[in-house]
Amino acid sequence: MKRKCSNHLATFVLLxxxxxFISSCRPDPSQDIVVGESKNEFDESDQMVIGEAISDIINxxxxxxxxxxxxxxxxxxxHLNGLMSQIVNTVxxxxxxxxxxxxxxxxxxxxxxxxMVPGGHLYIYSGFLKYLHGxxxxxxxxxxxxxxxxxxxxxxxxxxxxxxxxxxxxxFDTNEKTLIASDIATMLKDIEYSEGEVLDxxxxxxxxxxxxxxxxxxxxxxxERGGQNADAIKWLDTKPVNENRLTKLNGLIHNQTSNCGxxxxxxxxxxxxxxxxxxx
Numbered sequence: 001m002k003r004k005c006s007n008h009l010a011t012f013v014l015l016x017x018x019x020x021f022i023s024s025c026r027p028d029p030s031q032d033i034v035v036g037e038s039k040n041e042f043d044e045s046d047q048m049v050i051g052e053a054i055s056d057i058i059n060x061x062x063x064x065x066x067x068x069x070x071x072x073x074x075x076x077x078x079h080l081n082g083l084m085s086q087i088v089n090t091v092x093x094x095x096x097x098x099x100x101x102x103x104x105x106x107x108x109x110x111x112x113x114x115x116m117v118p119g120g121h122l123y124i125y126s127g128f129l130k131y132l133h134g135x136x137x138x139x140x141x142x143x144x145x146x147x148x149x150x151x152x153x154x155x156x157x158x159x160x161x162x163x164x165x166x167x168x169x170x171x172f173d174t175n176e177k178t179l180i181a182s183d184i185a186t187m188l189k190d191i192e193y194s195e196g197e198v199l200d201x202x203x204x205x206x207x208x209x210x211x212x213x214x215x216x217x218x219x220x221x222x223x224e225r226g227g228q229n230a231d232a233i234k235w236l237d238t239k240p241v242n243e244n245r246l247t248k249l250n251g252l253i254h255n256q257t258s259n260c261g262x263x264x265x266x267x268x269x270x271x272x273x274x275x276x277x278x279x280x
Contacts, residue, residue, distance in 0.1 A: 067104050102121055153197060
């Protein structure tokens with residue numbers, strides 16, 4: 001009888017030692033990180049991380065993009081990002097200090113397009129830059145694209161397209177991160193916006209541009225030239241152009257108590273010198 005009790009006691013002591021050893025090796029639960037935890041909302045810092053993951057894909061030649069190297073095109077990038085800085089540092093842009101607003105140029109003269117990445121990184125194709133007629137059109141386009149990132153419309157559209165769970169995986173070093181980021185990168189230029197969303201972006205754009213000396217007709221000029229023609233530019237394929245939009249935009253620019261910008265201030269020569277002549 002005593003021997004049986006001794007065996008039970010020895011077994012109990014052994015189990016206690018094993019459990020204590022396992023518990024001592026386990027990390028502090030307060031420091032646990034759940035890798036790949038799905039989020040439903042993405043704040044400014046999340047959007048910055050998501051944008052960086054997508055930009056890593058765009059900057060990798062393997063995926064078919066060709067980003068002009070800033071060190072090789074310093075004058076071009078200095079001018080473009082100077083314009084971006086002026087646009088976002090206005091009271092109209094709520095996330096002006098939260099995002100890393102900047103511009104990169106993609107070499108493709110046949111692609112007349114541009115797209116924004118979460119976190120404020122705008123990519124413009126060389127074909128679009130060569131399509132524009134002046135600096136007033138460029139700043140109009142930039143301000144319009146800023147609207148989608150600043151309002152959370154862009155990140156919410158990506159949530160609808162890819163799901164919160166997949167976007168969350170871009171916040172961690174998961175196995176699927178590269179695949180998800182590459183899928184997003186290849187479709188960003190094809191994101192479609194509704195007429196109401198585009199009209200809101202037009203209002204946002206003119207609120208910004210009217211504060212400066214550029215001709216306020218910049219965005220309207222792009223729409224009138226390319227929006228309803230047979231050879232409509234790719235950038236406008238995803239942003240509906242119709243008579244209603246043209247009429248409302250014309251009203252935003254011209255039916256004001258004060259001028260929207262400075263008429264005829266297109267800065268065309270400066271655009272040629274600083275942008276066009278610096279493109280490959």
